Amino acid sequence: MICNDKDILHVMIEEARTYTQGGEVAKYIPALAEADPSVLSLAIYDGGGPCAAVGNTDETFTLQSISKVLSLALALMDRGEDEVFSRVGMEPTGDPFNSIIKLETNRPNKPLNPMINAGALAVTSMISGSSTEEKLGRLLTFIHELTGNPEIRYDEHVAKSELRTADLNRSLAYFMRQHNVFEDEVEDLLDLYTKQCAIEVSCEDLAKIGYVIANEGKHVQSKRQIIPLHIARILKTFMVTCGMYNASGEFAIRVGIPAKSGVSGGIMASIPHGIGIGIYGPALDDKGNSVAGMKLLEALSHRYDLSIF
Numbered sequence: 001m002i003c004n005d006k007d008i009l010h011v012m013i014e015e016a017r018t019y020t021q022g023g024e025v026a027k028y029i030p031a032l033a034e035a036d037p038s039v040l041s042l043a044i045y046d047g048g049g050p051c052a053a054v055g056n057t058d059e060t061f062t063l064q065s066i067s068k069v070l071s072l073a074l075a076l077m078d079r080g081e082d083e084v085f086s087r088v089g090m091e092p093t094g095d096p097f098n099s100i101i102k103l104e105t106n107r108p109n110k111p112l113n114p115m116i117n118a119g120a121l122a123v124t125s126m127i128s129g130s131s132t133e134e135k136l137g138r139l140l141t142f143i144h145e146l147t148g149n150p151e152i153r154y155d156e157h158v159a160k161s162e163l164r165t166a167d168l169n170r171s172l173a174y175f176m177r178q179h180n181v182f183e184d185e186v187e188d189l190l191d192l193y194t195k196q197c198a199i200e201v202s203c204e205d206l207a208k209i210g211y212v213i214a215n216e217g218k219h220v221q222s223k224r225q226i227i228p229l230h231i232a233r234i235l236k237t238f239m240v241t242c243g244m245y246n247a248s249g250e251f252a253i254r255v256g257i258p259a260k261s262g263v264s265g266g267i268m269a270s271i272p273h274g275i276g277i278g279i280y281g282p283a284l285d286d287k288g289n290s291v292a293g294m295k296l297l298e299a300l301s302h303r304y305d306l307s308i309f
């Protein structure tokens, strides 16, 4: 079993670390450019006590696009499927995560899925609450429940850095507001979205969230149904079809695990009815996925036969 294979996991992570040299940290959010590209860490959670954590596991990082899975869960719980999917679609785009092209050519002009930036902005607008603080507080409480870690906050430095430079996301938001996808003030929505993306976690936290999603939304230790079963299934499905941006097809073939990445270099993976995996490696490939993190997941999938297909 994977939890007992610490020596092998150490070897695998050091093998994967060599690929960090072929990647670059994200620069379009200035604060993310401060990350050390040689870092790589892996945590695995199997619902019991500590399972495995190897590499630079003390490092924390921001969720970025991984937060899109959690805001979607909350919006679905708040508003129901009919309302959420009247404003955002269910289809992969094959375009970069911040692309505007399909937003204009698609009719009606709603974003194609909740994992691209346009779709995630629309989803964030559906989180219930009377103020940004209340909505963000609800998202954080949800993450505290999923991880059992009440210390999780957002990183103000990263949030401010993104808000200052988020003109592309601003354009997506203005375009959607014009087309009645939502009615929020764009600056308020951007403020909430950048704080959501800047929520700071460790790869162990990520493995725990991945575990709950893997296990139909139920936390085995507390026996609580944190996410309704049908919503956990929706999340896993989007992770398979759109989780790695426009590399999702290749990832499904090479790795075959529901997963979601973020430009900070995080990847959260969920093996249905099995383990949760958290990875952090800030050196990215040209599509914005952790270059060594993808290699590590591919190696884990082959060694432990983790593909769902």
Ligand SMILES: NC(=O)CC[C@H](N)C(=O)O
Pocket: 063, 064, 065, 066, 097, 098, 117, 162, 169, 194, 197, 261, 262, 263, 264, 288
């Ligand atoms: N791919 C990502 O992780 C994108 C998230 C980032 N906050 C953005 O909106 O650009």
